[in-house]
Amino acid sequence: MKTKCPKCKGRGSVVVDYKECDACGGTGYEDDAFDVGNHFKGVNNKAKAKFDLGGDEDIPCEACNGKGQVEVFDDCPHCHGTGQVNVCRDCGKLIDEKYDVCRDCEEKRKVEKMKHDEYVARENQVRNVYILDSLCQMRDIDKDKLYKGKITRIERYGAFVTLNNNVWGLMRGDVSEYKVGDDIIVFITAIKSREGKIDLAPAYVDKYKLIKLTKSIPRTLIGDLEKKKGKVVRIDGEVQQIQQTSGPTIFIINDESGTTEIAAFDKAGERSYPEIEVGDAVQVIGEVNEHGGKTQIESSSMTKLSPEQTAKLLALIDDALNKRAEPDDVDFLVKSDVLNRLKPKMREAAQKIRRAILDGRTILLRHHNDADGICSGVAMEKAIIPLIEHVNPSNDAQYYYFKRSPSKAPFYELEDVVKDLSFALEDQERHGQKLPLIVLLDNGSTEEDIVALMQAKIYDIEVVVIDHHSPGELITKDERGGEIYGATVAVDEYVDTHVNPYLVGGDSQLTAGALATEVAHIINPAVKDVIKHLPAVAALGDRAECGEVYQYLEIANEKGFSKEHLAKIAECVDFEAYFLRFMNGRGIMDTILAVDNIDKHDKMIDALYKEYQKRIDAQLKAALPNIEKTQFENGIYFNIIDVEKYAHKFTFPAPGKTCGFVHDKIINDLGEDKPIVTLGHGPDFGVFRATDAVNEQYGFNVNDIVSVLAERVPSAGIDGGGHECAGSIKYIEGLGEDVLAELVEEIKNMSKN
CATH class of the missing domain: 3.10.310.40 (Diaminopimelate Epimerase; Chain A, domain 1)
Known part of the structure; x- marks a missing residue:
């Protein structure tokens, strides 16, 4: 490669000697400015002006500028008078005219060519090409991998290739075929230092797949995020829900230790990571911060895990969640042989509900719209909502993950299941929610329920039934000492867990309110004192009489509720339910049932019971004579x-x-x-x-x-x-x-x- 000769600076000649100036005879001054007697003979005004001389000063010789000598030039021996020399294209070292690069660079090119040839030899293979995420640094790259980068600058000696904001390198050689902004696949020829420069060479591959390379940092469990605020972490987990806001996209992700929110932002209101779906196992890297009082991660990258990694992670999460979902072994509120025989099914129902909470599935709770059904629903509600709020990071988690709806009929009607499925599928489409767990209370056991249950099962929705209605003929019986084991009924084909006293030799006198309260106590023992009087209300509302009922009445009496007052509560629940119709009336029913707003309970019962009696009397006056x-x-x-x-x-x-x-x-x-x-x-x-x-x-x-x-x-x-x-x-x-x-x-x- 030709460049200016460094010796002659491109002039082609150099000074080889000096000789006496012919113009001034070696004096350095003009001859005509002096007379024989060294007096001025005449003054050359132009010369005086040129050299800015005074009237009494000598005039320098213009040929030698007053030196008395002039330079003698000859051709530059380095460039032989041409003014140019030949240097190595790669390193700039002076070389012979007949070469393009020096011997050292030639050897280096041969090495790079050999490496290139190795890649060419494997060109029919599908190669992995890595894209560095924004957090990767020099220490995260590997000489054995291919990388995708972008040409950001071109110089005469090569092109600069940027792999991300932290990693860039120089691709030497002829880069005339490239321009700034071009994407290019490269391999690493030299890493000069982990914090310094790298040399790159183009990799010519036809078949490849792009893989996002995230920063190599150790995994952090979601349960430990509180200790990591302000730090960049990596979590591996399963996507439970995706919410698109007017700003960022919010991903709800869980692992074996807990659940957290991931905020990802590209453009306002635009879906980030559109390739990620609910149920995917992902790796997230981002900074831990706090939003709305809850821990949140601002995502820098999010990638799907490989099938092998996914299977391993999901198995790990599944085992951990099953252990966390396993309820504590608590005693029943009363002594009962029927409850003891039902205990395995009741614990199974509690475990499924707790697991659904941990999975981020909505609990869709349906109950009959009478005192027994409403007591069932409220007891479960008081147990479930605190767990949902503890597990989920969102401030309004209970509205996303829990819905309680009354049913007019004492069975799961088609009208109910159509509404439930419609809302569930819409929530899945619009908000990325998982399909719910349906819990049926005080209904779900009879043949009338089958059509609706079949429709729910088409979508593989899990169903738990806690009921005391007669389920019909037991399909199989294995009687041992008066106890029935392994009994099933028609609806069991469509129900995942069925809790019903008939299945263990009991009957309808053990109400759904009692069963649901006991299951709620297993789910969340902390709510025992809040809900332990509800079975007595349910029993009086359903006119139930059995040994368990008397024990529940005693428990309620110890809490300060007489039998007469409990009967009033049951009647007021039925009265208010008539006007609430299909609304759950959470706040009002909480007051009537004395599970919340206790200070307003007595006033509410007094007001409702008077109106209740008035309307009953008017109805009986019209009906009894006929x-x-x-x-x-x-x-x-x-x-x-x-x-x-x-x-x-x-x-x-x-x-x-x-x-x-x-x-x-x-x-x-x-x-x-x-x-x-x-x-x-x-x-x-x-x-x-x-x-x-x-x-x-x-x-x-x-x-x-x-x-x-x-x-x-x-x-x-x-x-x-x-x-x-x-x-x-x-x-x-x-x-x-x-x-x-x-x-x-x-x-x-x-x-x-």
């Missing part, structure tokens, strides 16, 4: 009333409650030990109430009657069910008389056991 009373030859007292004609409509109490109050009045007149059946009916429905004596003496069971009538009048579209002595039936209005006639015949023809 009851048709009959005693059949088999001894059953049968009472029927058309609640559509002889009761106030569209107000409390509803037809079911009206039938119950009428039935209570008749029992009060005849005696509780009598076999009494009361039917309140409308154009297309009927509501049953019966005494235990009918069930015990005649085998009366609402579910059996509904099944028999469905066979006898198949065109009536009969449906319904409930407890043995309390339930409902639906049918087509046009065949209502036929259905009622068959119903009366069925009861009339019942015989004593």
